[in-house]
Amino acid sequence: MERPHTPPPLDIPAGYRIADWTVQGLIGSGSWGSVHAAERIADGAPAAVKLLRTDLLTPGQRASLEELTRQEVRFSEEADHPNLVRTHAVVTLRDPDRPDLDGVTALVMDRAERSLQDLIAAGPPGTPLPDAGRLLAGVAAGLAHMHAHGWVHADLKPANILLGGDAVWLADFGLTVELEGTHAYIPPIGSLDHVPPEWWSERTGVRGTTVRQTADIWAFGVVAHQVLTGGLHPFPGGTARARALAAQAYANGSAPLRLDDSLEMEWRKLIGECLAPDHASRAALDAAELSRRVRALHAGPPRRRPVRRPAVLFAGCAVLAGAVTALALVLPPSGRDGAAGEPKAPASSAAVAGAVPADSDVPVALRQTITDAAKRCTEEEVTPALLAAMLKAESGFDAKASRPATDEHGIAMWTPAVFRAWAVDGDGDGRKDHMSPPDAIATMAVFTCWLDQRFKQSGLRENLPALIAAGYRTSDKAVIETGGVPQQVQPHVDEVLANLRAYTR
Known part of the structure; x- marks a missing residue:
């Protein structure tokens, strides 16, 4: 699923001339080549030059990349829409004195100020991006134009959405392909965070892997969730592969889709339709209708949901209002007992499924953290009580616990390397530290949620709390191979x- 090995960028000196433009410096590089800042000789107008190279690839990789290069050049020449990055010229370099450049294809394009990914990274997590509606309206409009002309972008993600002034441009058409009837074929490469669940079950033939326009609809749903929540992905997991597994679990009906509870209801509904679990369900929403609805949401008056509470969307099912109400957690205004000055358990914690009893030995200061962590998972087995039971067995609730012999540390006894693969910022301070109880416990919740889904997918459904505890102490593979604990x-x-x-x- 990953793109080919990324070759080093071409060494082009400042002032190197490509047709009517001169190169100024490297902007970035990737699997398809490198992008350089440039300016037009006549008037100094800024541009970006994308150099597409195949010289360092294997013969098999080279054939695939050359075909993708032809497709990108063709689409770039045909694209004509305000929300698609413009290509001003397609140039084949002829420079016998520079064998590394001779024969390289150069696309001269609009130069952006930054990407949507840059904008997300610069803002606080959980906070909608400024002018989010306008940004998404531009993305949807560009997508609608592509689909109307029979193309699939096939690699829609924040890094491939460019921003410049008021402009919003779809870019990086390296995987863009024209439909052959209802579908097309591309190499089995792409962004794990933005490919639809059916991608994993599609068979790759001699022409590549099947891709449909509904793949772009799914990717838009993920991007919209990220834009409206400051970068949060709609599926749990500390790595792209873990999030992809969670998306597959949702698609096969063994896990629910849980969108961030800060989303306004209209956006929640639209994103839920984009993230319908299969191609056929997603096909009911075409890009033209998607664009119309996004424009309407952007133009309409902002609405805020009066109560933040987790909402659960099940594959093929409606929102379960009763479950949402049962999971609602009402916090006291200060979070502390004014008289004693000690942390106080939430007044309504008894309403939370699997809540920790008020008279238990779970430290009062940790109860809210454990409850909030459990809310990250909608699997019924992953409750505050289970997390508390595991924490007590792992560390006795000691934040400074350590087993140096096995490199396990902290309240959840994380091995640092494993923690980094799943890490969640549990306290919102921008850091992910395995010795921080909020981070360690939130990450435990995400990992146990994934274990729960893995075991259900494997047909192990008896005594899941025991399997989860065993998987946390060993691995999912050990439990599945054993068929139990x-x-x-x-x-x-x-x-x-x-x-x-x-x-x-």
């Missing part, structure tokens, strides 16, 4: 289950 961790699992019984009496 591996013998070496049975005493630990028994301890977790005893704690869980005490917390669910």
